[in-house]
Amino acid sequence: MEPAAVDVVVIGAGQAGLSAAYHLQRRGFAPAQRSTGAAPTFLVLDANPGPGGAWQHRWPSLRMATVNGIHELPGFAVPPADPVAASRDILPAYFADYEERFALDVLRPVNVKGVRRVDDDPRGRLLVETDGGAWTAQYVINATGTWTRPFRPHYPGQERFRGRQLHVADYVSAEEFRAQRVVVVGAGVSAVQLLDEISHVADTFWVTRREPDWVEADFDIPARVAAIAGVEDRVRRGLPPGSVISVTGMHWTPWARAAEARGVLVRHPMFASIEEDGVRMPDGSFEPADVILWATGFRPALDHLSPLRLRTPEGGFRVENGRSIDEPRLFLIGYGPSQSTVGANRAGRDAVRAIMADRVALAA
Structure with missing residues (x-):
């Protein structure tokens, strides 16, 4: 036809x-x-x-x-x-x-x-x-x-983990993690928003690849223009777009402030590997986990x-x-x-x- x-x-x-x-x-x-x-x-x-x-x-x-x-x-x-x-x-x-x-x-x-x-x-x-x-x-x-197309990075030992792994795309509500220990991976808006939400009912442990660059200024029109210009330059050259946060840094949101006020906005470096019952940190220490939530974009x-x-x-x-x-x-x-x-x-x-x-x- x-x-x-x-x-x-x-x-x-x-x-x-x-x-x-x-x-x-x-x-x-x-x-x-x-x-x-x-x-x-x-x-x-x-x-x-x-x-x-x-x-x-x-x-x-x-x-x-x-x-x-x-x-x-x-x-x-x-x-x-x-x-x-x-x-x-x-x-x-x-x-x-x-x-x-x-x-x-x-x-x-x-x-x-x-x-x-x-x-x-x-x-x-x-x-x-x-x-x-x-x-x-x-x-x-x-x-x-x-x-x-949720992005799920691969880390050594991932297939051995006996707990639950899910991406933000699979998230339903914090209640499913009540009384568990949740490792939240990622430095974006969704990561911080869900960290704040989940931390009301579960023990959270937040990790990112890079130290978040917190920006005190409001994400106003000049900041938005600068962010767009940075991404425009990348796509013009054929580079992957990247995230706005990679250009502007992390701006404070109400949920970020709320998490900070409750003492749960504590960033840790990215773990080196995943084991059966948790994650192994770069310094060799072990952090137990029931859940790994990939807020990785x-x-x-x-x-x-x-x-x-x-x-x-x-x-x-x-x-x-x-x-x-x-x-x-x-x-x-x-x-x-x-x-x-x-x-x-x-x-x-x-x-x-x-x-x-x-x-x-x-x-x-």
């Missing part, structure tokens, strides 16, 4: 993908399912069973008052919500209302298997292959985020782009202003500097602006 042809395929219906779809529609594109043949078309593919992006998978104890970086989707504000309501209850419903309000016609669940060039023509089409069919497109806007979910052969020897993609430098028909949004919700909104808008500029130039 011949692949169906559309003008733009958007892969992913999280914040970045829905932003791109909204701006495509505002610029005169129509969902392919509603096409009458007059307007250019777009198609949004999403691997999740329902709306909400990564929010539908967050742990139940993540409340609206404590989520890090909610930002409304363009054209429709987040509805008022009880601060103690679970984000996984409020935000997926908001995303679902958004898709319906703007008739974005997201296809799901659809898993993208590969994106490849149809031929050698640099102005030709890209082929998007999925478990639900295939489409060709003049442009692909990739907005697959990171949630499906996520990696971009981009394996489906492998047929394009864009990954650099350093492991990244060369991207400038959200567009692949080596394959201009491809946009990577929600990647690198646009990974925040605010950045994802802007990246979706900017990708559509670039597509419109191309179309004008080709028509001239």
Whole structure:
């Protein structure tokens, strides 16, 4: 069966993908399912069973008052919500209302298997292959985020540990660790937030590879601009994006302050190895553990782009202003500097602006 042809395929219906779809529609594109043949078309593919992006998978104890970086989707504000309501209850419903309000016609669940060039023509089409069919497109806007690729580092002896190991992506609530000893690994926002939460019901032991660089100043607009600039430089050179924290240092959050006030925000160096009942520290001492919680972040979910052969020897993609430098028909949004919700909104808008500029130039 011949692949169906559309003008733009958007892969992913999280914040970045829905932003791109909204701006495509505002610029005169129509969902392919509603096409009458007059307007250019777009198609949004999403691997999740329902709306909400990564929010539908967050742990139940993540409340609206404590989520890090909610930002409304363009054209429709987040509805008022009880601060103690679970984000996984409020935000997926908001995303679902958004898709319906703007008739974005997201296809799901659809898993993208590969994106490849149809031929050698640099102005030709890209082929998007999925478990639900295939489409060709003049442009692909990739907005697959990171949630499906939790990073679990390997440490000597890991397979011998008799306790439980889990990643933040698997976390449900602190109650499952009550009265146990939990080693929390990682220096990011989630690590500190869960350290604070778990330490109310369990004995916690916090380890990081590097000493956290605590920054007293607020994470204000200049700090955010500096962080984005640092990540932008990395992705332009084809380096893995890294985390914002690696650029800005750790800013104090309410949960970090709370953990410090209770005396549980005590950082230890990373353990050297894992044993049956705990971890061996660099100085040879032993720390018992029932649980190891890997709060070690996520990696971009981009394996489906492998047929394009864009990954650099350093492991990244060369991207400038959200567009692949080596394959201009491809946009990577929600990647690198646009990974925040605010950045994802802007990246979706900017990708559509670039597509419109191309179309004008080709028509001239």
